[in-house]
Structures are given as structure tokens and as C-alpha cells.
Amino acid sequence: MRAATWTGVNEVSVETVPDPAILNDRDVILRVSRTTTCGSDLHLLGGYIPAMRVGDVLGHEFMGEVVEVGSGVRDRRVGDRVVVNSFIACGNCWYCRQELYSLCDNGNPNPGITEGLWGQSPGGCFGYSHAMGGFAGSHAEYVRVPFADVGTFVVPEEVSDDRALFASDAVSTGWMGADLAGTKPGDTVAVWGAGGVGQMAARAAMLLGAEQVYVVDRLPERLEQVRQHVGAEVIDYSTTDVMAELRERTGGRGPDVCIEAVGMEAHSTGVQNVYDQVKQQLRLQTDRPSAVREAIMACRKGGSVFVLGVFAGPVDKFPLGAAMNKGLIIRGAQVHGQRYTPRILEHMARGELTTEHLATHVMPLEDAARGYEMFKAKEDGCVRAVFLPHG
Amino acid sequence: MDLNQLIGRATGLAGGAGAALLKQLQHVRVPGAGQASATDDPERAAQRWRAVTVLRDPAEVSASLPAPLAALGDRVEVRVTPAPGDRGAELAARYRGTPTEQQVGDLRAALRESKALLEVGEVLRMEPQPHGRRAATPQGAALEGAAAAAPREGVL
Numbered sequence: 001m002r003a004a005t006w007t008g009v010n011e012v013s014v015e016t017v018p019d020p021a022i023l024n025d026r027d028v029i030l031r032v033s034r035t036t037t038c039g040s041d042l043h044l045l046g047g048y049i050p051a052m053r054v055g056d057v058l059g060h061e062f063m064g065e066v067v068e069v070g071s072g073v074r075d076r077r078v079g080d081r082v083v084v085n086s087f088i089a090c091g092n093c094w095y096c097r098q099e100l101y102s103l104c105d106n107g108n109p110n111p112g113i114t115e116g117l118w119g120q121s122p123g124g125c126f127g128y129s130h131a132m133g134g135f136a137g138s139h140a141e142y143v144r145v146p147f148a149d150v151g152t153f154v155v156p157e158e159v160s161d162d163r164a165l166f167a168s169d170a171v172s173t174g175w176m177g178a179d180l181a182g183t184k185p186g187d188t189v190a191v192w193g194a195g196g197v198g199q200m201a202a203r204a205a206m207l208l209g210a211e212q213v214y215v216v217d218r219l220p221e222r223l224e225q226v227r228q229h230v231g232a233e234v235i236d237y238s239t240t241d242v243m244a245e246l247r248e249r250t251g252g253r254g255p256d257v258c259i260e261a262v263g264m265e266a267h268s269t270g271v272q273n274v275y276d277q278v279k280q281q282l283r284l285q286t287d288r289p290s291a292v293r294e295a296i297m298a299c300r301k302g303g304s305v306f307v308l309g310v311f312a313g314p315v316d317k318f319p320l321g322a323a324m325n326k327g328l329i330i331r332g333a334q335v336h337g338q339r340y341t342p343r344i345l346e347h348m349a350r351g352e353l354t355t356e357h358l359a360t361h362v363m364p365l366e367d368a369a370r371g372y373e374m375f376k377a378k379e380d381g382c383v384r385a386v387f388l389p390h391g
Numbered sequence: 392m393d394l395n396q397l398i399g400r401a402t403g404l405a406g407g408a409g410a411a412l413l414k415q416l417q418h419v420r421v422p423g424a425g426q427a428s429a430t431d432d433p434e435r436a437a438q439r440w441r442a443v444t445v446l447r448d449p450a451e452v453s454a455s456l457p458a459p460l461a462a463l464g465d466r467v468e469v470r471v472t473p474a475p476g477d478r479g480a481e482l483a484a485r486y487r488g489t490p491t492e493q494q495v496g497d498l499r500a501a502l503r504e505s506k507a508l509l510e511v512g513e514v515l516r517m518e519p520q521p522h523g524r525r526a527a528t529p530q531g532a533a534l535e536g537a538a539a540a541a542p543r544e545g546v547l
Contacts, residue, residue, distance in 0.1 A: 001521070003521060003523065005522065005523035007523070013523065015523045015524065017521040017522060017523050018519065018521050018522075019521065020520060020521050021519070021520075023515075023516040023517070023518075023520070024513055024515060024516055025512075025513060026511075026513075050534075051534060051537075051538075052534075053522075053525060053531055053534050053535065053538075054523075054524070054525055054526055054528070054531055055522040055523035055524055055525040056522060056523075057521055057522060057523070072512070072513075090507075090510065090511045092446065092510040092511050093446055093510050093511075094444065094446045094478050094479065097446065105443075105506065105510070106506070106507045106510060106511050106515065107515070109515045109517050109541075109542060110538050110541035110542065111503065111541065111542070111545050111547075112499075112537075112540060112541035112542065112543065112544030112545035113537060113538070113541050113544075113545075114545075115544075115545030115546045115547065116544065116545060116546070119546060120546075121545065124515075130534060130537070130538040130541075133517075134517060134538055135517075135520070136520045136521045136522065140521065144520065146515060
């Protein structure tokens with residue numbers, strides 16, 4: 001089959017690779033109909049997560065049709081049109097029973113790597129380095145999906161592929177941030193980052209009853225998408241003092257909930273940006289946490305900060321004093337998609353959650369290298385490149 | 392020695408280095424990396440109980456130890472105790488005497504596989520799976536060495 005593989009720092013190649021096979025009883029094989037780039041892929045591509053092997057198949061946000069079913073699969077049939085969560089979870093361990101699926105104890109066959117880095121191992125993820133299990137990703141004609149009864153969801157007839165695709169990861173990640181940050185009716189929520197995840201965090205906050213929702217970014221086309229398709233207000237951080245703006249718009253309090261949806265390659269302005277870029281390039285810090293810093297500083301006293309962006313290691317100039325003295329709740333997670341996908345599909349079916357606008361560039365899988373170039377450079381207003389493995 | 396042999400030698404060494412790096416990862420002490428306390432001396436570290444919490448009834452776990460743990464036989468002591476807060480059973484084991492690093496790795500892998508068998512019914516298999524061309528480079532070999540060692544390493 002054809003698949004998009006990582007071939008070096010910022011290099012992607014589409015090549016012929018072996019087909020996947022059922023390896024465990026609870027696996028299915030999926031014929032991938034749509035698979036999309038995600039901002040967190042850029043950390044892998046750029047070599048910031050040093051556990052990628054040349055030849056690894058990329059991709060973790062996808063949907064398709066079940067074409068083969070393992071003997072232990074109960075609820076999926078050949079022909080089912082399903083969307084698949086990016087994290088691989090068994091459904092049986094204590095973490096899965098608490099609906100903390102990305103923390104599954106049995107989903108990552110390489111726990112020694114992440115235990116060494118972080119003290120404990122999270123679950124595994126498709127196409128997300130050997131630290132996260134080394135699973136082949138979804139930018140391919142076919143993909144093996146372990147624990148299929150837990151991580152795949154049949155898409156309702158009235159939801160199109162173009163919409164359902166993003167229930168896989170972007171919407172479920174955004175929804176998780178808004179939910180686990182404790183968004184309540186009447187809250188003010190600020191989201192840093194107007195990519196797919198940030199937009200969906202904002203939309204989820206609105207659906208959870210937030211009264212005011214602001215999205216912070218610098219890219220005009222993404223801010224326009226927020227206005228048009230999400231219905232939130234926007235702040236351009238390249239021209240506006242974000243903290244002053246938020247204070248002004250919230251009666252001096254600051255947002256109740258601050259959601260960071262940017263990750264380890266955040267951009268900022270002025271000296272801070274230069275400082276973080278230099279330290280990261282010299283490997284004196286692994287991540288650039290400028291959006292997290294600002295979220296902590298902007299948040300109201302006793303508020304909640306949720307880190308949705310992907311980080312890998314220690315960061316510098318973390319405002320722990322602000323977090324402690326303001327009594328903040330700080331939480332983060334990789335996506336517990338299985339917890340949210342059913343309700344997301346219901347919202348999609350009712351037309352309350354639309355995502356088609358995120359797919360700004362749809363192309364054959366053969367063009368994946370070009371798609372990633374556009375996505376990385378945000379060329380031509382690229383928010384997400386979506387690949388069609390079967391044309 | 393020609394270039395290919397040199398690359399082959401470097402690649403082989405790198406694979407071992409990757410596994411060795413992983414072994415030491417949890418003890419890396421650079422500012423901001425985590426551990427603030429003293430570390431165990433190697434003998435005490437090797438003799439510690441190693442434990443996984445399994446979401447199964449403790450009596451059920453005690454009644455029939457999974458094959459990977461049972462295979463270690465009398466070389467290890469095994470302890471099963473109820474986990475607090477309805478979390479199931481704490482399944483712990485340690486070697487009698489002072490084990491080698493290899494034996495500790497065997498025990499980590501056995502405990503992880505036992506947990507998977509008890510909770511899931513099978514252990515995730517990873518090979519074969521699709522991948523593109525893999526050039527024989529020292530970096531790649533180091534990562535493969537680390538990944539191959541990963542089920543037997545970590546803080547368990």
C-alpha cells in the first residue's frame with residue numbers, strides 16, 4: 001500500500017510499504033478514507049520529539065471503513081463507517097474505567113521510554129513516535145486499529161466524512177479542554193491558538209454554556225474562521241496586549257478558564273520570542289511555553305488553566321509563583337477522545353458543531369509532502385491539510 | 392575495515408547505547424529534569440519490590456498467577472494485596488537475593504505482560520507492521536535499541 005512516512009527532519013515521503021495485518025484479537029483493519037495533519041505532527045516532523053525512526057508512517061487523526069475484523073471484536077462489522085480516536089486504549093484498566101483513556105496502562109508497548117522521561121507512561125498513539133508506542137500511523141491506505149471496540153465510533157448517516165473526520169482528535173481534544181477545565185454556564189473562557197483544536201475548544205466552551213469566549217492568535221485567516229464558523233470573539237496578539245485586553249473585557253477579573261492550544265513551538269512577540277527560540281535551538285529547553293505563561297498570568301484568581309498543546313520536557317521561566325499565589329488549577333492531558341466522541345457526533349448530527357471549514361486543503365495522499373509543507377508554513381491560509389488515500 | 396563495516400560497527404554500538412541510555416534515563420540529573428532526592432544504591436534498587444496495580448479481584452489474581460510471572464518460579468517472591476479505592480489488586484514481585492540487571496528487566500516485562508493478560512486477555516503485538524525504508528544509521532539503531540529495551544526498562 002501507499003503511505004506517508006517521516007524520512008528526516010521536516011521531510012515526508014510517500015512510498016510503498018507492507019499492508020497492515022490483524023495482530024491481536026481486538027484489532028480491525030481500516031480502509032482509510034480521510035486522514036489529516038495535526039499541529040502536533042509538526043513537533044515530530046521538526047525533530048523536537050527524538051523518538052521517530054526514518055520510515056515511520058505518520059498520522060493520528062482519521063476515519064474510514066472497517067474491512068477486516070479480529071476474532072475478539074464484538075461491536076464492529078466489516079463495512080462500518082467509523083471515526084477513530086488517536087490514542088489507543090484498552091477500555092479495561094483503571095484509567096480507562098475513569099474515562100482517562102489517553103492514560104491507558106495497556107496501550108503503549110514501549111513504557112520504558114516515557115516512564116524514564118515523565119515518571120509514568122501514558123497510552124499509545126497512532127503515528128506518534130516510538131515513545132508513544134511506535135504504532136504505524138493513518139496517512140496510509142490501510143491502518144491497523146487495536147482495541148477497536150473502544151477506539152472506533154460508527155458515524156451517523158447524517159454526518160458527512162468531511163465533518164466526522166475531526167471528531168477523531170481536534171474536536172475531542174478541544175472539548176476535553178473546555179470540559180476538564182471546568183467550564184460552566186456564564187463563564188468567560190479564553191483560548192490561545194486558533195488552529196483546529198483551539199477553534200473547537202472555543203466552540204465546546206460555548207456549547208457548555210460559556211457566556212464570553214475569546215480566541216487569541218495572530219493569523220488573520222484563522223481569526224476570521226473563528227468569527228465566521230465558531231462565533232467567538234478574537235484577539236490578535238501581534239497587535240494587541242492580550243492581558244490588558246482581557247482585563248478590559250472582563251471587568252478587571254480575567255477569564256475564568258484559560259485554554260492553551262498551541263504547544264511546544266509557540267510564537268510570541270519581542271524579547272521573549274527570541275529568548276525561547278534560542279534556548280530551544282540550543283537544546284537548553286525542549287519546549288517554548290509562551291502561551292502557557294500568558295494563560296497563567298491572564299487567568300482570574302482561583303481560575304483554571306488547561307494545557308492542550310503538546311509539550312515534551314522541561315520548560316523555562318514557568319510562572320509558578322503566579323499559579324500558586326493566584327490559587328489556580330492547572331491541568332493538562334493528551335486527548336481522552338473515547339470519552340467525548342459519542343456526544344460530539346450527536347452535536348455534529350444536529351448541526352451544532354461544524355468542522356468542514358478546517359479542511360482548507362484537501363488532496364490525494366500522494367501529495368502529503370506538499371501538504372505538510374503548506375501546513376507548516378501556514379501557506380495559502382492552510383489550517384489543515386486533509387489527505388485522501390484512495391483519491 | 393571498509394565504510395560499510397564501519398557503519399555496521401557504529402550501528403551495532405548505537406543500538407546498545409540506545410538501550411543503555413534508556414536504562415539511565417530515570418536517573419538523569421540536569422536542572423529541571425525531576426529527581427531531587429538521593430538515588431538507591433544499585434543493590435537496594437535491584438532488591439526492591441516491583442509492582443503493578445491490576446483492576447481485578449485480588450483473590451482471582453492470587454488463585455492463578457499469569458504465565459509470564461509464574462515462569463519466574465521460585466526465583467521471585469510474589470505478593471498480592473488489595474489496592475485502595477476499588478482499584479483492584481497490587482501485584483508485586485521481587486527476586487530472592489540480588490538479581491542482575493537482566494533479571495530485573497525480565498521481572499519488569501513479566502509484570503507488565505501479566506497485567507495486560509489479567510486486564511485485557513492478551514499482550515499487544517507490534518510486529519510486523521508497515522514502515523518505509525529504514526536506512527542503517529547509528530541514530531536509527533540507537534532508537535531501535537531503546538524501543539526494543541523499552542518493555543524491560545522504566546521505573547517499574
